[in-house]
Amino acid sequence: MKKFVNDPKDYVPQMLKGIELANPDTLRYVPEYNLIMRADAPRHDKVSIVQGSGSGHEPAHVMSVGKGMLDGACPGDVFAAPPSDYVYETAKLLASDKGVLLLVNNYTGDKMAFEMAQELAEADGISARTLFIDDDVAVQDSTYTVGRRGVAGNFFVMKAVGAAAEAGADLDEVVRIGEKVNSVTRTLGIALTACTPPAKGAPLFELGDDEIEIGVGIHGEPGRRRAKIMSADAIVDEFLGAVVPDLPYSSGDDVALMINGLGGTPLSELYLLYGIAHEKLAAQGINVRRSYVGEYCTSLEMAGASLTLVKLDDEITKLLEAPAEIAIRVF
Amino acid sequence: MKKFVNDPKDYVPQMLKGIELANPDTLRYVPEYNLIMRADAPRHDKVSIVQGSGSGHEPAHVMSVGKGMLDGACPGDVFAAPPSDYVYETAKLLASDKGVLLLVNNYTGDKMAFEMAQELAEADGISARTLFIDDDVAVQDSTYTVGRRGVAGNFFVMKAVGAAAEAGADLDEVVRIGEKVNSVTRTLGIALTACTPPAKGAPLFELGDDEIEIGVGIHGEPGRRRAKIMSADAIVDEFLGAVVPDLPYSSGDDVALMINGLGGTPLSELYLLYGIAHEKLAAQGINVRRSYVGEYCTSLEMAGASLTLVKLDDEITKLLEAPAEIAIRVF
Structure with missing residues (x-):
């Protein structure tokens, strides 16, 4: 470790x-x-x-x-x-x-x-x-x-x-x-690697060199299925294919879109996923009005990401826009 | 990859x-x-x-x-x-x-x-x-x-x-x-793992399972030496032992302290390092007046961190306090 x-x-x-x-x-x-x-x-x-x-x-x-x-x-x-x-x-x-x-x-x-x-x-x-x-x-x-x-x-x-x-x-x-x-909030997570709790000192689960876990939980617990690593486009299709029909989010909806890093995935990959997801949602007529890209809820150093949609109305938008001050600051 | x-x-x-x-x-x-x-x-x-x-x-x-x-x-x-x-x-x-x-x-x-x-x-x-x-x-x-x-x-x-x-x-x-x-700014980086540029598809360098690179560059280039993994306390001693005498930062100085993640290290570990560094600096009479913990300059998904000190005066403090708005937002 x-x-x-x-x-x-x-x-x-x-x-x-x-x-x-x-x-x-x-x-x-x-x-x-x-x-x-x-x-x-x-x-x-x-x-x-x-x-x-x-x-x-x-x-x-x-x-x-x-x-x-x-x-x-x-x-x-x-x-x-x-x-x-x-x-x-x-x-x-x-x-x-x-x-x-x-x-x-x-x-x-x-x-x-x-x-x-x-x-x-x-x-x-x-x-x-x-x-x-x-x-x-x-x-x-x-x-x-x-x-x-x-x-x-x-x-x-x-x-x-x-x-x-x-x-x-x-x-x-x-x-x-x-x-x-x-x-009105729905999420799916995909893991590229496991993670190692300090007290355990070894990875929580095993994932092959070319495997990913689709639907992983934030403690590494199993999701829907294992798959081979795929392109970012295909990953976004997995995210949206699970999340969009679940509420469902529909053409004409205004949404917040979050790409959350699970801990070990760099910001560059998160923004890459964000851009693809934003455009694929737009192609379905779903309007991304607020964007969230970064680490919000992680699993130690697990590589992976989750995608979250929130259906917005005026009340929710106003609450999300309100100022807040937390420990994580840029300045 | x-x-x-x-x-x-x-x-x-x-x-x-x-x-x-x-x-x-x-x-x-x-x-x-x-x-x-x-x-x-x-x-x-x-x-x-x-x-x-x-x-x-x-x-x-x-x-x-x-x-x-x-x-x-x-x-x-x-x-x-x-x-x-x-x-x-x-x-x-x-x-x-x-x-x-x-x-x-x-x-x-x-x-x-x-x-x-x-x-x-x-x-x-x-x-x-x-x-x-x-x-x-x-x-x-x-x-x-x-x-x-x-x-x-x-x-x-x-x-x-x-x-x-x-x-x-x-x-x-x-x-x-x-x-x-x-x-008045000095930094040292320590890598726990290598990183993999997408076009290369393989790690930039090899680091043993129990090895770290002290003084690593942000492209994985060699630093001062390889060492065995050590405790967080010892890591902070490595950081401060290199950075503090270099300017030098001295008892009575006011500083900004940054613990920067290199991409694959979770926030939990960065705050753990931050706390130890803050207290070790205080023990030397160096006063941390501004704190920066998170990812500021990364090397793809490399696990590791760097420590930066900035010697503060009124002019620099005022400039660092000024508001700014960038792509990375919490809200």
Whole structure:
């Protein structure tokens, strides 16, 4: 294993410490719960937004904390759900007078941790709700899920509920918006390589030198099928062939298009895929109004990408356009 | 080779098309010269800033075009200098009444192309200057250079001259600022893996399963030495041991600290390195005032990172703080 790491058990804490040190004015690190939180949270004039899930998906979710996005993220270890008491303590610490929304990518471990935390928080009189994200069209049930998995599309849910909360929406309204965005968001992922969790020290699965996994999950879990490596044009056809008919997205629709890197794929390839997808959508009469190219939800250093579509209306567009400030900055 | 690519000869053009499609309001793609330019360039109230170099280093430089940064970037093919006529035509197209500054990472091929283009532009009566960036402390001369190489530190030069130009500085002043920032910027890179140019289809060099290259260039060219993989703490000691004494950076100095990913290394590892470097610098009395963590100058999908320090004063800090808008956006 060649990684920048000390003792693998310090991988997550040392990453979190780095995030805090890089954002001294805006973020705080609470080691007891693996928590990265806004320095000004909780703000009692807004609903607090919290997300967890395993580590190894950065910038989701610890680098997505900030004004207009998450108030806090309390991940577990690499590819492991956070313990429910991390989530419970985080909910208690961050809940505002307007309540707290717990966002959960639909994986069984995360679901259990967050539902238990919500119950405990509610028993303490905290107004808490849970919202599950399940944008992955690849498979119905999966290695770690009942129902569909939540993957890179969770960015759009975070962004929309973050903006709504910042604008003062109450908890019911924030939940309504999150469910609405999730309901019009669809993703498919394709892996070119496996990835190596630091504590395991070996690749999570085997993929031949000329093989790709179509519909891969963000922990390397199987998708729809293995295939031989194909051209970028054919890859985009795989993406769109799975995603477009699923909602479906139709001629005349306005959409946001995200090409998300899974960790080991360079920006050049992501923009190449983006351009092809944009034009193929245009040829179907589907109008790309907002573009997202880069890393939003990764699987450590896995080479690969996912494609996400979001059907836009005025309400969603406005929420996606709203300013936000997070750990990942260009300047 | 497993990459998202069609015919390798279309790799760069299809990436550039993707950049344009993702930024329809702000950027324009001119296929004849591999040029990505601001849609509003040239603006005659400011010096124009142009950079080229090979492709495969994205977001440098084609995704660094935008308000407050570059007016245009005209790269060559992957790891190849742009033809001098691309640079010349770009200089003619983008030169404003206040002139044009050509930024060049110090590699022999790029130097030749840009110097010839500058001569041709000047013969046309265009006020053109060339500024060489050579922040890499690893080696004095190298496979493709006389003198030191220009690597990730070029981001700070782009950012500073971009801000100065936007504020209306004249060409002499912009050059002065660029030279000043270059003179206080130092970088070292470490590779964990090689990378595979699409047209070659095979790794550029061989690195053992437990080996790393200390002082690697951004085209995989050799650095100072091969070593066995070591802990992140030891890696940071290698970075700082090379970079800090070179300027030198001293106790009491204010610096910007960049941990730049070389393409295949996930954000989690970059933040882990960042945190360790920040604390080790603090222990030396060197104050990190600005932080940059992510991909700024890559080598395709190479796993690895570089560390850059910039010594800050009020003038440089203000230029780095100035707003800018480029292709790589979070929202």
